[in-house]
Amino acid sequence: MPRSQARVVTDRPHRCARQLAAHLGGLARTGWDEEAAEGRLVFQDGTGPLAATDGALLLTVEAPDDRPARLEDVAGGHLVRFGARDEPVVAWHRDTGEPGTDRRGAGDPGTPGA
Numbered sequence: 502m503p504r505s506q507a508r509v510v511t512d513r514p515h516r517c518a519r520q521l522a523a524h525l526g527g528l529a530r531t532g533w534d535e536e537a538a539e540g541r542l543v544f545q546d547g548t549g550p551l552a553a554t555d556g557a558l559l560l561t562v563e564a565p566d567d568r569p570a571r572l573e574d575v576a577g578g579h580l581v582r583f584g585a586r587d588e589p590v591v592a593w594h595r596d597t598g599e600p601g602t603d604r605r606g607a608g609d610p611g612t613p614g615a
Contacts, residue, residue, distance in 0.1 A: 503563070504596045505573050576591075
């Protein structure tokens with residue numbers, strides 16, 4: 502399955518990951534292990550591992566060929582909306598070489614990224 506990854510720079514990666522899992526609870530099965538600093542989003546049509554590192558939240562989505570953009574939009578869009586005060590940038594990079602989407606602020610509908 503194609504994979505997209507984003508590294509979101511933040512001084513609160515654990516908090517962002519917890520919030521993302523909570524916010525997406527109605528759209529996916531979610532889980533976050535604070536001690537391991539890892540979590541997972543399980544959508545009907547793909548998965549999304551999460552990991553908090555020093556200074557960044559690492560997001561990954563894995564989905565069939567026609568679905569990466571939708572999962573990028575769901576995960577990135579939610580993160581940008583609830584983290585607007587921190588102005589996170591979610592720039593996705595696909596392992597297929599195709600451009601992913603970028604999310605930069607609550608009003609940005611998503612633009613092709615590199």
